[in-house]
Amino acid sequence: MITIFGICASSLVGLGLYGLIVHPSPLRKILSFNVLGCGIFLLLGTIARRGADAGLGGDPVPQALVITGIVVAFSATALALMLARSLNDEDDQ
Amino acid sequence: MNASALLILSITLPIIGMVLIIPFGGRWARNIATAVLILNLGVAALITAVIQCKRQAIVYASGGWAPPLGIQLRADGLSAVMLLTTALIALAAAVYAPREFSSGAETRKSLTFWTLLAGVCAAMNTIFLGNDFFNLYVALELLTFAAVPLVCMSGGKATLEAALRYLLFALSGSALYLLGVALLYGACGTLDIGGISSVAQPGPTLWAAIALMTIGLAAKTALFPLHLWLPPAHAGAPPVASALLSALVVKGSFFLAVRLWFDAVPGLIGAQAGQILGIMGTGAIVAGGVMALRQERLKLLIAYSTVAQIGYLFLMFPMMGQPEALPGGMFQAVSHAFAKAAMFMAAGLMAEAAGSDRLDCLRGVGRTMPLTACAFILAALSLTGIPPTGGFAAKWLLLSAAFSSGQWWWALAIFAGGLLAGGYMFRALSPVISNVTQPAVKISRTQELAILALAICALLPGIFPQKPLELLSIGRPKFEEARP
Numbered sequence: 001m002i003t004i005f006g007i008c009a010s011s012l013v014g015l016g017l018y019g020l021i022v023h024p025s026p027l028r029k030i031l032s033f034n035v036l037g038c039g040i041f042l043l044l045g046t047i048a049r050r051g052a053d054a055g056l057g058g059d060p061v062p063q064a065l066v067i068t069g070i071v072v073a074f075s076a077t078a079l080a081l082m083l084a085r086s087l088n089d090e091d092d093q
Numbered sequence: 094m095n096a097s098a099l100l101i102l103s104i105t106l107p108i109i110g111m112v113l114i115i116p117f118g119g120r121w122a123r124n125i126a127t128a129v130l131i132l133n134l135g136v137a138a139l140i141t142a143v144i145q146c147k148r149q150a151i152v153y154a155s156g157g158w159a160p161p162l163g164i165q166l167r168a169d170g171l172s173a174v175m176l177l178t179t180a181l182i183a184l185a186a187a188v189y190a191p192r193e194f195s196s197g198a199e200t201r202k203s204l205t206f207w208t209l210l211a212g213v214c215a216a217m218n219t220i221f222l223g224n225d226f227f228n229l230y231v232a233l234e235l236l237t238f239a240a241v242p243l244v245c246m247s248g249g250k251a252t253l254e255a256a257l258r259y260l261l262f263a264l265s266g267s268a269l270y271l272l273g274v275a276l277l278y279g280a281c282g283t284l285d286i287g288g289i290s291s292v293a294q295p296g297p298t299l300w301a302a303i304a305l306m307t308i309g310l311a312a313k314t315a316l317f318p319l320h321l322w323l324p325p326a327h328a329g330a331p332p333v334a335s336a337l338l339s340a341l342v343v344k345g346s347f348f349l350a351v352r353l354w355f356d357a358v359p360g361l362i363g364a365q366a367g368q369i370l371g372i373m374g375t376g377a378i379v380a381g382g383v384m385a386l387r388q389e390r391l392k393l394l395i396a397y398s399t400v401a402q403i404g405y406l407f408l409m410f411p412m413m414g415q416p417e418a419l420p421g422g423m424f425q426a427v428s429h430a431f432a433k434a435a436m437f438m439a440a441g442l443m444a445e446a447a448g449s450d451r452l453d454c455l456r457g458v459g460r461t462m463p464l465t466a467c468a469f470i471l472a473a474l475s476l477t478g479i480p481p482t483g484g485f486a487a488k489w490l491l492l493s494a495a496f497s498s499g500q501w502w503w504a505l506a507i508f509a510g511g512l513l514a515g516g517y518m519f520r521a522l523s524p525v526i527s528n529v530t531q532p533a534v535k536i537s538r539t540q541e542l543a544i545l546a547l548a549i550c551a552l553l554p555g556i557f558p559q560k561p562l563e564l565l566s567i568g569r570p571k572f573e574e575a576r577p
């Protein structure tokens with residue numbers, strides 16, 4: 001099970017990175033960044049499961065990292081979208 | 094008072110300032126930010142004094158929980174030097190900025206600028222004091238979020254494009270860094286720098302983690318060939334924002350790379366990996382220098398010179414084993430920070446007087462503002478590496494590390510970089526000090542004095558190298574042992 005999750009995580013990271021490099025449009029780049037982020041969070045979840053002590057579902061530290069990471073990625077996405085929108089407004093004028 | 098409380102103050106003071114600015118509004122923003130930055134300089138000086146007297150690092154375990162359970166803050170010699178540099182430059186920016194960002198009326202511009210200035214300061218302090226790689230990730234993101242809006246403060250399509258491009262580079266960089274952190278945790282089971290250095294075993298997971306983190310940090314530091322975002326972002330921002338971005342913000346991610354390579358996993362990275370960073374640094378020195386020579390606009394020239402000077406920072410990685418390498422890199426970081434801040438602010442004043450920052454419009458502008466021109470020349474000398482400036486001391490230390498490690502090829506890069514820097518600085522200086530009479534302009538003495546103070550700070554490490562060298566070695570046992 002852990003292997004499957006690990007493979008999923010690395011494919012998401014690969015897809016996100018590919019999109020981030022290849023797509024020229026800002027919106028697609030922002031979405032790719034989020035795919036990449038999801039891959040990293042899934043990897044952290046996998047690491048938490050792998051490092052679980054006996055009787056526990058998972059190591060709590062990576063889970064805490066995921067929560068913080070999601071907050072940071074959310075604010076980053078908001079800032080990037082805001083910039084992309086202002087740029088779009090400038091183009092319309 | 095307990096010395097470890099200083100570490101908390103250093104992080105919380107600028108954040109308290111940010112929080113206060115929002116309810117009090119743009120009219121009060123300048124006073125609040127300036128007061129906070131003065132206090133911040135005091136705290137940085139106290140931290141340095143305590144470290145200097147006790148000859149050991151200050152450690153604070155948050156909530157009384159020691160690692161691996163809790164998160165530690167730690168100030169050693171490296172942190173102290175960088176804290177002082179940041180505090181001085183941020184304060185100089187606060188002295189320089191009011192004419193542009195504080196008209197006395199309630200404006201969005203003044204509200205955002207002063208909040209972001211305090212934000213940059215808070216993020217930098219957290220980076221210098223953090224001792225946990227995930228904590229440092231959050232600090233790095235805080236720095237990005239404070240820096241990106243600074244790029245597009247003057248509005249307009251070009252700066253928005255530059256800001257978005259910067260943000261996308263920075264986000265890819267931090268995503269790669271976070272991926273590395275995840276792998277590092279998987280390999281070591283801890284993210285505390287001290288903990289990692291005691292449990293890390295060389296192996297593919299650790300190498301992948303270090304490679305990912307280093308690439309991410311290199312993208313944020315604008316190391317060649319990931320430097321494409323830097324020139325438009327730094328050249329398009331208002332002068333004081335360019336100064337902050339070029340002098341401080343790029344040093345944050347560089348400092349993390351130093352923590353990773355020199356503190357967390359010293360000796361676990363093969364010599365070839367360091368050579369790669371050295372080659373990228375050499376590429377930066379050459380490409381940045383050549384591009385700077387070709388620029389027609391002063392601010393773009395200075396921005397490309399930042400690309401070149403960042404290259405020197407990464408020349409210390411291939412010579413990690415030498416005792417001179419780390420101080421050489423840190424001297425370069427500090428003297429470049431002061432010189433570049435002075436240079437961008439001086440360029441701002443000169444462009445304002447001449448009406449444009451095109452090199453051919455700047456003819457004779459130095460004659461109307463001799464203090465600014467003098468500061469610009471001092472900063473240029475430091476960047477070129479002429480004795481007795483800080484830039485000279487840095488390049489001297491790096492050269493001696495190159496020769497004593499037998500890697501003479503880095504010396505060639507340093508010499509070539511010096512020649513190129515001499516060339517582009519001459520291009521910038523020759524119109525400024527040329528003998529053409531310009532109409533006299535009204536200039537603000539306080540702004541000129543702030544610039545001059547920064548330029549003089551860039552000289553100090555070259556004139557008194559002993560004190561900072563001693564300070565840098567405190568709290569770093571391996572470095573002490575390595576010294577002859």
